[in-house]
Amino acid sequence: MQRDTVQRRAIRKVFKDLGRPLSPAEILQTARAQVPNLGIATVYRSVKGLTEEGWLVPIDVPGEAQRYELSGKDHHHHFSCRQCGRIFDFDGCPKDLAKLVPQGFLMEDHEVFLYGRCADCRKDR
Amino acid sequence: MQRDTVQRRAIRKVFKDLGRPLSPAEILQTARAQVPNLGIATVYRSVKGLTEEGWLVPIDVPGEAQRYELSGKDHHHHFSCRQCGRIFDFDGCPKDLAKLVPQGFLMEDHEVFLYGRCADCRKDR
DNA sequence: CGCTTAATGATAACGTATTTTCGATATGGC
DNA sequence: GCCATATCGAAAATACGTTATCATTAAGCG
Structure with missing residues (x-):
């Protein structure tokens, strides 16, 4: 139970x-x-x-x-803030991934990570 | 030494x-x-x-x-084969990443991972 | 309210990747 | 070839995230 x-x-x-x-x-x-x-x-x-x-x-x-x-969110990826270490969602994803797949390979899935400063940490200094 | x-x-x-x-x-x-x-x-x-x-x-x-x-390779990302577990390089990267960055955030870097079957594993069965 | 037992918290144990230890070995300068 | 010592291999030690143990607590049904 x-x-x-x-x-x-x-x-x-x-x-x-x-x-x-x-x-x-x-x-x-x-x-x-x-x-x-x-x-x-x-x-x-x-x-x-x-x-x-x-x-x-x-x-x-x-x-x-x-x-x-x-769970249950729309398709999205993640942004990692290098200063505070927090991870944020962002909507959407690149549209031209298929053309990057090497010849003969089969792409079943993808992940995108962006790195930088979040809005809060950008203000701080 | x-x-x-x-x-x-x-x-x-x-x-x-x-x-x-x-x-x-x-x-x-x-x-x-x-x-x-x-x-x-x-x-x-x-x-x-x-x-x-x-x-x-x-x-x-x-x-x-x-x-x-x-080290020293051109800008590239990685493909992970779910069957054999090997990681492969692929050249190029998505062009429209900038528009995905949340408002107020600063993107300094990015990573893209593709998942699927490599050419060898696709042949096997 | 009273009771059964699932859930909790502290801590030990665990799994796995990585680093250190230490006696033995082999590199590279002379 | 000789020697000083960097490097090696095996195994113990470490780091760290996660899971199990167990006595205690509390959820929730009658």
């Missing part, structure tokens, strides 16, 4: 409030505002459960720890 | 022969054709040295172990 606990409610709220891909460490840090002594094990357990039930989807970012985001 | 050993020569040869990004495990496996009892520690030490001297560059592939490839 799945119980509706304060910990899981807090974790779901974090995803709905922040609306960007989060790592377990980010989830822990943010959700502790609601549940001060939340444990990392509970974060992993909840994320696993929420992923299995299709509420979250895993996101692989090159060279970084696994992140998760809300 | 940097010595020119049979192990380092074999590792350099592997990169020149295969011409694609390699993980330490792939390097070890391939270079053992030349140096049968090559150790993984030597692979890591050599890769570190070759990276520091700019002969190799590290490549982060989402969800996979660190890989390295020869």
Whole structure:
């Protein structure tokens, strides 16, 4: 049975409030505002459960720890801020990917990552 | 002092022969054709040295172990074969990335990964 | 409210990639 | 060829993200 606990409610709220891909460490840090002594094990357990039930989807970012985001979004890719380390969504994707595929290869999927400064970090200095 | 050993020569040869990004495990496996009892520690030490001297560059592939490839290539991105697990280079990149950047964000860099079947694996079955 | 048991938190254990240790070996200058 | 020492290989140690353990807590049904 799945119980509706304060910990899981807090974790779901974090995803709905922040609306960007989060790592377990980010989830822990943010959700502790609601549940001060939340444990990392509970974060992993909840994320696993929420992923299995299709509420979250895993996101692989090159060279970084696994992140998760809300499922059901339109096709999109990710922007990584080099200053604050946060990952943001952006809509759309390049239209001319097919012509890049090497001769004889079959493209089934694609990923695009942009790197730079987010709007917040650009202001700072 | 940097010595020119049979192990380092074999590792350099592997990169020149295969011409694609390699993980330490792939390097070890391939270079053992030349140096049968090559150790993984030597692979890591050599890769570190070759990276520091700019002969190799590290490549982060989402969800996979660190890989390295020869430096000095023209701008390119990577294709990952889901069947054999090998990574291949492909030239060129999408032209319309700039319009995807969120309002207020600064794009400094980009990465594109294509996934599918390489020419070899497509033939197999 | 009382009870069953799923869920929690702290911590140990784990898996995997990478680095260090150390005695043995081989490179390269003389 | 000889020697100093950088490099090697094997294995232990480390780093770090994730999972398992277990005693305790609390969700939620009757």
